Amino acid sequence: MNDAGYIFAGYFSTFAILAGYAGWVIRRKRTLSRLLRPEDIT
Amino acid sequence: MWRDAALVAGKDLRVEARSRVGVNQVVPFALLVLVVFAFALDSDRDTLSAVGPGLFWVTVMFSGLLAIQRSFVIESDDDARDALRLSGLDGAGIFLGKAGAVAAQLAVLEVVLALGVVVLYDVHLHGPVMLLLTCLAATVGVAAAGTVYGIIAAGLRVRDTLLPLLVLPVLAPVLLAAARACEAALAGTPADGWPWVRLLFVFATIYVTFGVVAFGPLLEEA
């Protein structure tokens, strides 16, 4: 494959950024759910 | 609505005329920008006259931002906003008045800047009709879009940084179109310029309409 470095870098950074964002959303969601009492989350 | 607009515009322009911020600070700032550009680029006359239209409009944008900010600073100082809200004036009228006042200030600024460009950058003014129409449409567009975003950013702690972030991308096509139209006019090839002038008028119409519709709700509870 030509330009393999660029192509792999592109794929790697895309998936890393997406995973990072998804991880941030889910972690923050968990933190917030713990702060709220069950009766608030209905 | 028109009477309200005239009242608000008159008030804004009177405040500006008396405070002399425009004359003492905004106009010198704009001229300073022209000089700074000359330092940054090249003192070569060919370069400067070639990029003249673009620099002119960039300067108008930045100085316009100052004018828009001023237009809402005078409302948020002393809580004049509340007075405006309670005045019973029509929201659309207030919008047209404020945008009109900004447009008038911009027009004055453009005249001064045009002189500056002619003198400092050695630009020769050709195609006056197209130049005038371009200035008219671009000024109305900048003033209308700026006023819509001005009220959103007004009175916020982050106003000074938020307004440019919101307004500059929206005005990107105006900058592009106005610079290209002026280039075409100056180069003596008006046929290239007319689509841009039309685009400027479309932009101005859209944002004036949008402001007339949206300004009431924005003013109400901002």
Added chain:
Amino acid sequence: MTTKSSPAVRVLGWLSAVTLALTAVMALVVTPGDVNMGDSVRLLYLHVPTAWLAMYVSFGVTTLASVLYLWKRTRSRFWDLTAGASAEIGVLFLGLTLLIGSIWGRITWGVWWTWDARLTTTAVLFVLYLGYLAVRKVPASPEVQSRRAAIVAIAAFLDVPIVHQSVEWWRTLHQDATFLDDRRLLDPQIHGSMAWTLFLGVIAFTLLYCWLLAHRFRLAWLEDRLADRAMQVAIDERRAEAGIS
């Protein structure tokens, strides 16, 4: 709503993970290089889906939700939160589009950036919606914040066709040397597996978008509830101080 994500959302998550992995395998291993572009075509399997989802789906949803919020009969916090969540994902995807596009440009044209019409429109759009997200972060009472955000979203959306038109003319009127013939490059003789991979990529990213939107919306909703509760606690404390119960 419960704290745990619903089974449907979890299935969606797994599906998008599997299709994304499949897309990557197809794109990097199975498909051949393009006749004109060579191996750089492999980047387009990411570039095209992210661009499509960001510009049409995400910002479309934001605009629609903002209109529904402003319309009195459908006004609800739900639409405002949806608009915000969708715009954030859109900005993320558009950022990825620019990143991948610029790597592709580096390979194909030898430069990271050119002032091509499509690139410029995308960049302006990116900044426009960054502004929208900034407006959403400015503190205000919930209703003021929502209404302000909805109006900014619609104003930004109105600008999109004008930006597109102006940039398009800018490039066509000022065409010095054509770097590439867009139409030839982006509509090449597509090999069967290449078309399927592209299609799979679009599906994968659509699933991912839906999954992210569900979670991001949920997060926004939790933030909202937390702010409500903080307010309620503060009110209760004041009342207790004043001896009212």
